[in-house]
Amino acid sequence: MANLTTEFLGIKSPNPFWLASAPPTDKEYNVVRAFEAGWGGVVWKTLGEDPHIVNVYGPRYGTLLGNDRRVIGFNNIELISDRPLQTNLDEIRRVKRAWPNRAVVVSLMVPCEEAAWQRILPMVEDTGCDGIELNFGCPHGMSERGMGSSVGQVPEYIEMVARWCKTYSQLPVIVKLTPNITDIRYPARAAKAGGADAVSLINTINSIMGVNLQTMTMSPSVGKQGSHGGYCGTAVRPIALNMVAEIARDPQTAGLPISGIGGVHTWHDAAEFIALGAGTVQVCTAAMVYGFRIVQDMCDGLSNFMDEQGYTSVSQMVGKAVPSITGWSNLNMNHIEKAVINQDSCIQCGRCHVVCEDTSHQAITATKDGKRHFEIKEDECVGCNLCVSVCPVPETITMRTLAPGEIDKRSGKPVPANYANWTTHPNNPMRVAA
Amino acid sequence: MTAPDTATAAPTDIRSGRLHAEQYQRNFCDAHAPLSLAQARIEADRCYYCFDAPCQTACPTGIDIASFIQRIADDNIRGSAHAILSANPLGGMCARVCPTEVLCEQACVRNSNEDKPVEIGLLQRYATDAYFAKPGAPLFTRAKASGRTVVVVGAGPAGLACAHGLARLGHAVVVLDANAKPGGLNEYGLATYKTVDNFAQREIEWLLSIGGIEIRTDTTLGKNVTLDQLIAKYDAVFLGLGLSGVNDIGIAEPAAPGLRNAVEFIAELRQVDDYATLPVGRRVVVIGGGMTAVDAAVQSRKLGAEQVTIVYRRGPGGMSASAYEQDWAQKNGVTIRHWAAPCEVLAGVQGVTGIRFAVTALNDGKLVETGETFALEADTVLKAIGQSFVAQPLGAKIELQSGRIATDASGATSHPKVWAGGDCRVGGRDLTVEAVEHGKVAALAIDAALQA
Numbered sequence: 086m087a088n089l090t091t092e093f094l095g096i097k098s099p100n101p102f103w104l105a106s107a108p109p110t111d112k113e114y115n116v117v118r119a120f121e122a123g124w125g126g127v128v129w130k131t132l133g134e135d136p137h138i139v140n141v142y143g144p145r146y147g148t149l150l151g152n153d154r155r156v157i158g159f160n161n162i163e164l165i166s167d168r169p170l171q172t173n174l175d176e177i178r179r180v181k182r183a184w185p186n187r188a189v190v191v192s193l194m195v196p197c198e199e200a201a202w203q204r205i206l207p208m209v210e211d212t213g214c215d216g217i218e219l220n221f222g223c224p225h226g227m228s229e230r231g232m233g234s235s236v237g238q239v240p241e242y243i244e245m246v247a248r249w250c251k252t253y254s255q256l257p258v259i260v261k262l263t264p265n266i267t268d269i270r271y272p273a274r275a276a277k278a279g280g281a282d283a284v285s286l287i288n289t290i291n292s293i294m295g296v297n298l299q300t301m302t303m304s305p306s307v308g309k310q311g312s313h314g315g316y317c318g319t320a321v322r323p324i325a326l327n328m329v330a331e332i333a334r335d336p337q338t339a340g341l342p343i344s345g346i347g348g349v350h351t352w353h354d355a356a357e358f359i360a361l362g363a364g365t366v367q368v369c370t371a372a373m374v375y376g377f378r379i380v381q382d383m384c385d386g387l388s389n390f391m392d393e394q395g396y397t398s399v400s401q402m403v404g405k406a407v408p409s410i411t412g413w414s415n416l417n418m419n420h421i422e423k424a425v426i427n428q429d430s431c432i433q434c435g436r437c438h439v440v441c442e443d444t445s446h447q448a449i450t451a452t453k454d455g456k457r458h459f460e461i462k463e464d465e466c467v468g469c470n471l472c473v474s475v476c477p478v479p480e481t482i483t484m485r486t487l488a489p490g491e492i493d494k495r496s497g498k499p500v501p502a503n504y505a506n507w508t509t510h511p512n513n514p515m516r517v518a519a
Numbered sequence: 520m521t522a523p524d525t526a527t528a529a530p531t532d533i534r535s536g537r538l539h540a541e542q543y544q545r546n547f548c549d550a551h552a553p554l555s556l557a558q559a560r561i562e563a564d565r566c567y568y569c570f571d572a573p574c575q576t577a578c579p580t581g582i583d584i585a586s587f588i589q590r591i592a593d594d595n596i597r598g599s600a601h602a603i604l605s606a607n608p609l610g611g612m613c614a615r616v617c618p619t620e621v622l623c624e625q626a627c628v629r630n631s632n633e634d635k636p637v638e639i640g641l642l643q644r645y646a647t648d649a650y651f652a653k654p655g656a657p658l659f660t661r662a663k664a665s666g667r668t669v670v671v672v673g674a675g676p677a678g679l680a681c682a683h684g685l686a687r688l689g690h691a692v693v694v695l696d697a698n699a700k701p702g703g704l705n706e707y708g709l710a711t712y713k714t715v716d717n718f719a720q721r722e723i724e725w726l727l728s729i730g731g732i733e734i735r736t737d738t739t740l741g742k743n744v745t746l747d748q749l750i751a752k753y754d755a756v757f758l759g760l761g762l763s764g765v766n767d768i769g770i771a772e773p774a775a776p777g778l779r780n781a782v783e784f785i786a787e788l789r790q791v792d793d794y795a796t797l798p799v800g801r802r803v804v805v806i807g808g809g810m811t812a813v814d815a816a817v818q819s820r821k822l823g824a825e826q827v828t829i830v831y832r833r834g835p836g837g838m839s840a841s842a843y844e845q846d847w848a849q850k851n852g853v854t855i856r857h858w859a860a861p862c863e864v865l866a867g868v869q870g871v872t873g874i875r876f877a878v879t880a881l882n883d884g885k886l887v888e889t890g891e892t893f894a895l896e897a898d899t900v901l902k903a904i905g906q907s908f909v910a911q912p913l914g915a916k917i918e919l920q921s922g923r924i925a926t927d928a929s930g931a932t933s934h935p936k937v938w939a940g941g942d943c944r945v946g947g948r949d950l951t952v953e954a955v956e957h958g959k960v961a962a963l964a965i966d967a968a969l970q971a
Contacts, residue, residue, distance in 0.1 A: 152564035152592050154557070432631035435570030451571065477567050478632050 098125035106192035122377035126188025147294030222288020237263035240275035247279025289315020322348030333362030352386030537823025600650030662689035675703020677941025678759030684962025741912025762906035777871030800899030807903030808838035930961035
């Protein structure tokens, strides 16, 4: 069993799996159950000022489901904690005392006024919690009141509030970023400039889950109307991975600790976030779909993977895949692949053929000698990977890299051995000398 | 089973009411429970939506299976039913009775990597059941009236499909049937547990709702009306006569109670209101290897027979009942004995007491009797060795081939005004779904001929 112990901003946790600030970390009862199940830490559901906010008592969640009702995406319109501040503070104190080896970070959201932050920070610090996370991410409800994502969308505000927090608190400060923005690097840079110790991302994405076509009402709705909510779950993971990687490889923020969030359902997902630069991961939807014990499967899988790969600590994996990400201009134009269909495992569904024929490069046969037969036409194949993507049988269509010197049947030319990218390509009017 | 060598070895025991009422109810309910909404969606999700889908090619009526399944998955039952019923107006019954294990489901590409095809038959049933439960506006409407009238002889699957096709094309159709109810084998020839809740008649009711089709029952060709009269009176004739003859077992058949045709037994079961009133033997032997043999044997068990044995003269591979059907029989407590041909029906004063079989074997590819014999005790012997076409009502008007009506691919017979389809036509596999295709194709051919 690999050692999953994680240290993030000096906060130790027995594993990198933290519950994100969200409904599962709303109160002592839930958090204790989470710790009993094995979660490494929690980010307590966002505290605000008294009088506490009020939630709707109608549907707060909506789902994007597969036909077997597997949850693909999830959204919510729940606001921050709807309990008195002191109740939360008392519970946080008790939980941290009872579970000293688990990370307890407290999420905060108060108006963008220095006095408000100055007031709440000492109270939070007094609980004995390990750190604070600034909720600049929630896209629903609170954003209409000038908080949440409406702060996260203005880098200047991020920097300003982060600075106040560093000024009025000794605790590590994590800034939670909203993905509802054009370029995630700007808010991350602002957080760093404000002195934040880390960023966490992504918060949820503005979304409408659907429309009830019988009533012509958006869903979920509270009575006759609904409001856009925050989207999360498996479906958002690719977006989150990209944003994490953008920050990890931006020279201005490289090295800034990241807590990765967004559709972590398995150890595999977590390992991907870690490989792209996350020091811990935060989970919500998986817990809301399966309950807290899912963390045991996550820990077990991650541990087995680390053992198999020879990693002895999570930190060894952090950012390992970041160098593999680059701009399109740097891609090697001399690297050529062709799809190969394994005829022994091909089940002859023909999906590769029809998608290639209809939407790509007409590079897969449908028949051979009058018989149903799917085979790559190398003289047409551009190596796009579409057939691999739609093939229902794993490992049946694979990509083969052409060796230098081998003739690319599509161009009729040998594959060059050298690396050459767009910046030097003859078709590039802005090319530079190779 | 020890062989009784005397004809009076065991007392005849044929009686009704062998079971409790709830046992009958349980035994004759749906053999395969329909899919629930959740099951249908999960199963629909398994379809790969193949290019040039092999299942569609394997379907004699060419139903666009990928589309109808996709439409179940995306909550478009009406569209799903349209995809099915436009290719096969009896798609509801075919979903129940098609040997899908040798048709669409055998061709499903999922067999290749997981040995578990998409449950196409059950999905088709789901879509058609859901549609029939709430049909809404008509799926099909009639073209402008052509002023032509076509007579269809036989209201079985071929005749009904032909009638529906002709009605869609604007022709008036008169359907004659010898029986009291339309449906042919759908009404009289299938095991009860394959088509519960009077489905055959409900489906026909829907099929006729297109309008323009008049059904005349209790009208037998060659008895109430002649082919010459039909040819003279109508613009075209479609013969969907089925197979009304029953093959002999080729040995002496004593006129003893207990020896009967399986098709009669099956028809009786389909028409009875109370299964408890149907007599069944304690020991039943069914001779034959087709679906009729299986349906008769399994239903004998379900009526309470203790020992039911199917005896077939060749091996399992020679049976026209599919492996699935054979398995179904065995699961229902039917014993199947291969390589034995009947040689003597044993009967006493009360009726049948048993039947003696000659053991058979293949010798240089020829089926021969080895000289060994054995006898099985039985108070009922059901003959299910196939049905035959009775050509007599046709007179000399229509050319036959191998004892059935010779046609071209469109169903055209040797007479320019007569088409034929279904089991009475030469060259088929005697499947319901094939009969439907014959009727469908013939309707188009008749329409083309009438417009020429």
